[in-house]
Structures are given as structure tokens and as C-alpha cells.
Amino acid sequence: MAGIDIPHFTVDQARVQHVIEQLYQIKQDTPKELRSKDFVLEDEQVWTSWTMRESVYKKKQDTFPTMSRGLFTKQLPDGQYQIMVRGYDKFFNVLETKATQWPSIMEDTQGPYEVMAKENGCIIFIAALSDERVIVTSKHSIPAEKTDTKAHAGVGYNWVLKHLASVQLTEKDLAAWLYDKNITLVAELCDDEFEQHILPYVDKDRGLYLHGINYNTSELYTLPVSIVEQTAKEFGFHATDFTVFDTADQVKEFGHAMQQTGIYNGREVEGAVVRCKRHGMDFMFKIKNEQYLMYREYREFTNAMLEVKEGFVSIHEVKKEWKCKYEKTRFYIEWLRKRVEDHPEWFLEFKANKGIIHVRQEFENYWDSGCLGGRLV
Known part of the structure; x- marks a missing residue:
């Protein structure tokens, strides 16, 4: 896997500990806003999935300890917590929140602006269970049987194996890399034979579309889309189309054109997701196709x-x-x-x-x- 250049990142363990301890406290104080569920995995590890009430993402984004939508943690024998799976921070459509009004985007964000097609499926997370095995989850759940063909994560796991086999790699190859880098792969499960959404995915278009790589940290640190594309090719996943712009004005113009046609690079898409910086941190928003x-x-x-x-x-x-x-x-x-x-x-x-x-x-x-x-x- 030496061809994939993943920058080194040191996890702030004190920060992780503080955030997860806060989550447990919030769950105790306001259980309607935050709940958790434990999953006992195949090697007896216990991972905890955290689910926030949707309204929290809008109303308390400045006060909640994390905005991660898709978060699995575990407690080590010494009492320290570790993030095992890290989704994106909840991101909103243009004009949906104060931060995603175009004047705010123009003033508060910095490029480059990475604009990626939004595939129409279900989000899937791929992480390391160990240096030999991967775990595949949906947003908040892990199936009891990892190959369960009725569960999103089970279908996702089966697709992981198919994609790896297509490039003569094994689960162990992927697990070792994920484990070493302490990252989560974020993909879209698009498979009409399993479940239809709005746009069609049949024949060779079925499978997992890789669209993100996140470090397993309390704050969102997501890797550039060029690395995501390289990783998709390396491990046999479908790559997701993207374009990079220098300015927010270019993004706005692109988004307007896409909304008129519903087309991105010749294909119907759900919309586009934009990655950039806001106040020095990774920031994402979406442009939905009307x-x-x-x-x-x-x-x-x-x-x-x-x-x-x-x-x-x-x-x-x-x-x-x-x-x-x-x-x-x-x-x-x-x-x-x-x-x-x-x-x-x-x-x-x-x-x-x-x-x-x-x-x-x-x-x-x-x-x-x-x-x-x-x-x-």
C-alpha cells in the first residue's frame, strides 16, 4: 500500500477522552437528545454507537462536543476511550443554515473547494477490527452476522470482499492499512438488487462508491479527494467523480448549472458535496439537485x-x-x-x-x- 500517501496524524487522546466522557454525561442528562447502543463483535470487542437527535445538529452545533454523524467508540482496559469509526460532521444544504448561506460561504470559507458527486445510496463505514480483519457498519449499526444479506452493513461487507478480489487483494491487506493509519473509509452502498433509492445502479455500476477518508478523531479531519480517488483505485472500489475549484463563486456557478440539469459529468446524481476550510477546520456542505x-x-x-x-x-x-x-x-x-x-x-x-x-x-x-x-x- 506504499503508493497511497496518507499524511501522519497524531490523535489528541486527552481531547478524545474529554469528548466521549461528555457524551456519556449528555446521554445521562438528556437521553432524548443522545442515545447509545453497544455491539459485541466477533472477537468480543465491545463497540458503542452514538446517535444524536437530528435537531441537535442544527440547534446545538456550537455547544455539543462533536457533530459526527456516525460514531463508534470503545473503552480500553485502562479506562481510556478510543474512536473506532468516524463519519463526517453533519453537513447541510446550501441556504439551510446560517453557515451555508452563500454570503457566509463567500466570507467564512477558504479553498480549494473540492466538489464531489453525491451518489444516491446508503452510507457505509469501513474500519479496522484488527490488523487482519475489517468491520463494516451502517450509520449506527453493526449486524450480528457480518455477511448478513438483509442488513446494509452486511451487504456492504460482501461488496468490500468483491472489490478487493477485483484487484487481487484480501481483507487482511485492507485491514492492516486501516489499522496502521487509524482511519475510516466512508462509502455509498448503491445496489438496486438489494435496495432501490431514486437513481438507478445496475450491473457494473452496483457496489461501493468511496467518497471519504476520515481520521478516527473527535474533530473532523477528512483527507483530500485526490487521495480518496487513489485509495478507491488501489482497493478496487468505485471512485466518485469530483472537481476542484479555487473560489466559492465558481462553486456557486457550478451548483446552479447542475441544479438546472441534474447532471454531473454526464450522469444523473443526487447532488454534490463540497469540502473546504472554515475558520481553519474542515467544513462540508451540499448542493441538492432539484x-x-x-x-x-x-x-x-x-x-x-x-x-x-x-x-x-x-x-x-x-x-x-x-x-x-x-x-x-x-x-x-x-x-x-x-x-x-x-x-x-x-x-x-x-x-x-x-x-x-x-x-x-x-x-x-x-x-x-x-x-x-x-x-x-
Whole structure:
């Protein structure tokens, strides 16, 4: 693994100890804001997963000890705590918080601005259990059986092995490197055979898209995207597209163009994630693709309206009017009611995250045909 140049980083153990002790105190004082769960792993290690209430990330980001979204820790025999898995700090969409207003971004952040495609799947963390074995987690959970094909982390682990085999490497090769560097790989699990989201991932596009490498520290220290790309190629993961800009103005212009088309480097994407510096620390924000958000609204309304019982599909009507953010969604709802009648088979597994993309594509084809208000052709 000598080809991957990972800068040396010394963990501030006193800081880690202080942060985790604070987490335990907050959990005791305000259990509705913070909870934890212990997982006993295959070698009898006990890792603790920390889950914060979503509102905390916005309301208490200046006072909470960490903003990490995805954090696993363990206690050593001497009482010291260690961070085993470290996700990103919770990051927000442009215009969603004070820090992500464009004037604040222009004034308070510094480049380079690394703009990476936001793949449409589930986040997966890959870390070292030892210098011979890796552990794969979802945001807050570790399956009892590491190869569990019904769990996100289990499917993620199976993909790790496939990706490594594609470049003639083993789990031990990856584990030794992760263990030595004390880092977490952050990837997106995109696999329509397991679970569909909004955008399609089939055939050779299925798998894990590596998009981040974080040191296992209390504060966020995430490595440059060029190193992430190099690591993806080294270990056989899918690389995630990125572009680097010098100024925030360039990022804003890029984001505006992407939001109009929904396209990043010729592909439909969920949006883009921007990495930069803010007050000298690593800072991230996202730019959501409006077309993706509209597609997601289709899915949300479909799930809310569908009833599937014993193989029979129907529409659950409510007295109040459906409130749509996008005008086009109203036409989708009209179309949906008709399709449930004449193509109920499309929706049998919709709530199990199957058929989502097919339904959306059928509607888009119908829309493009100009047949609104008529029958499906």
C-alpha cells in the first residue's frame, strides 16, 4: 500500500477522552437528545454507537462536543476511550443554515473547494477490527452476522470482499492499512438488487462508491479527494467523480448549472458535496439537485398513498389535500391513481424499495409523450 500517501496524524487522546466522557454525561442528562447502543463483535470487542437527535445538529452545533454523524467508540482496559469509526460532521444544504448561506460561504470559507458527486445510496463505514480483519457498519449499526444479506452493513461487507478480489487483494491487506493509519473509509452502498433509492445502479455500476477518508478523531479531519480517488483505485472500489475549484463563486456557478440539469459529468446524481476550510477546520456542505428532490417527492407520495395487503394494491385517500412542493408532482399523483388500477403489479414491492425507479421512469415517459389526462400508452 506504499503508493497511497496518507499524511501522519497524531490523535489528541486527552481531547478524545474529554469528548466521549461528555457524551456519556449528555446521554445521562438528556437521553432524548443522545442515545447509545453497544455491539459485541466477533472477537468480543465491545463497540458503542452514538446517535444524536437530528435537531441537535442544527440547534446545538456550537455547544455539543462533536457533530459526527456516525460514531463508534470503545473503552480500553485502562479506562481510556478510543474512536473506532468516524463519519463526517453533519453537513447541510446550501441556504439551510446560517453557515451555508452563500454570503457566509463567500466570507467564512477558504479553498480549494473540492466538489464531489453525491451518489444516491446508503452510507457505509469501513474500519479496522484488527490488523487482519475489517468491520463494516451502517450509520449506527453493526449486524450480528457480518455477511448478513438483509442488513446494509452486511451487504456492504460482501461488496468490500468483491472489490478487493477485483484487484487481487484480501481483507487482511485492507485491514492492516486501516489499522496502521487509524482511519475510516466512508462509502455509498448503491445496489438496486438489494435496495432501490431514486437513481438507478445496475450491473457494473452496483457496489461501493468511496467518497471519504476520515481520521478516527473527535474533530473532523477528512483527507483530500485526490487521495480518496487513489485509495478507491488501489482497493478496487468505485471512485466518485469530483472537481476542484479555487473560489466559492465558481462553486456557486457550478451548483446552479447542475441544479438546472441534474447532471454531473454526464450522469444523473443526487447532488454534490463540497469540502473546504472554515475558520481553519474542515467544513462540508451540499448542493441538492432539484430534479432529484422532485423524484424523491414522487416516492414519498407513493409510499404515503399506497396500500398493499395480501397481494392487493389500492390507494389510500385522505380528506386533506396533498401538499406538493413541485407542481409536476400533482400530475404524478393523478397518473399514480390510474396506474394502480391498470398496473397494480408495478407497486407490489414498492414499499420494500423495489420498482421505485421503474415507476418513476414510466411516469417520465408518459409525461414526455404529452398524454397527460389520458391513458397510458
